[in-house]
Amino acid sequence: YINQKRYEQAIEPLEKALRYDWKRTQRARMHFVLGQLYGAEAKSKASRSFEACLKFRPPYQMQFQARLQLARMFDGQSMSNREMQALLRKMLKDVRNQDYFDEIYYELAMLSFSLRQPEEGMELLLTSVNCGGKNTVQKAKGYAAIADHYFDEREYLQAQLYYDSCAQLIKKDSIVTGKQTFA
Numbered sequence: 001y002i003n004q005k006r007y008e009q010a011i012e013p014l015e016k017a018l019r020y021d022w023k024r025t026q027r028a029r030m031h032f033v034l035g036q037l038y039g040a041e042a043k044s045k046a047s048r049s050f051e052a053c054l055k056f057r058p059p060y061q062m063q064f065q066a067r068l069q070l071a072r073m074f075d076g077q078s079m080s081n082r083e084m085q086a087l088l089r090k091m092l093k094d095v096r097n098q099d100y101f102d103e104i105y106y107e108l109a110m111l112s113f114s115l116r117q118p119e120e121g122m123e124l125l126l127t128s129v130n131c132g133g134k135n136t137v138q139k140a141k142g143y144a145a146i147a148d149h150y151f152d153e154r155e156y157l158q159a160q161l162y163y164d165s166c167a168q169l170i171k172k173d174s175i176v177t178g179k180q181t182f183a
Contacts, residue, residue: 002033011037028058032066035073043073060096067091068100071107074114081115102133106142113149122149129165140169 001010014034018027035049050066050073058066067087074084088108091097097104109124129142147162 002037007037007039024056025058028053028056028062031056032058032062035066035069047073064091064097064100068103068107071111074111081111084111099133100135101131102128102135102138102142105131106138106145109142109145118149122146125149136169140166143169 001007001013011034014030014037018030018034022030031049031053035046035053038046038049047070050070053066054063057063071084071088079087085108088104088111091104092101105124105128109121109128112118112121112124125142125146129139129146133139143162143166147159147166150156150159150162
């Protein structure tokens with residue numbers, strides 16, 4: 001079903017498969033994929049799946065991505081704002097995450113904006129784009145978010161500068177389409 005891009009239909013067989021006895025890493029992977037399948041339509045179910053994935057102590061890269069997905073799915077129900085911020089800030093202390101600091105700062109910024117703390121959000125976004133990550137798509141997302149904020153504040157000259165920076169990073173043939181990739 002996933003290969004056929006019939007994501008809604010892939011959920012039920014995966015949920016049934018979780019009832020069987022699998023190795024720890026396989027169960028973690030199934031929960032991770034299930035969280036991706038639930039996605040934004042069912043944030044609370046997705047969050048529970050990513051939390052279940054973390055309980056099985058998956059390989060490091062999957063742990064990192066599950067924590068990031070938890071931040072993206074944050075709805076204030078499964079954990080408090082402070083707990084989510086603490087989780088992300090703890091990720092910043094881990095040296096293994098150094099190449100991903102831009103993504104972590106970006107998620108912290110989005111959390112700050114959702115908590116109606118725009119000054120802190122802007123500071124974190126600027127840190128995100130300036131921390132030297134190699135991910136140009138992430139840097140472009142950061143520039144676009146900064147530009148959107150300035151545009152909303154009617155600071156059009158500032159917005160134009162950041163939109164221009166964003167456009168410089170994104171090539172015509174590599175525009176982000178929101179296509180979902182499953183681990």
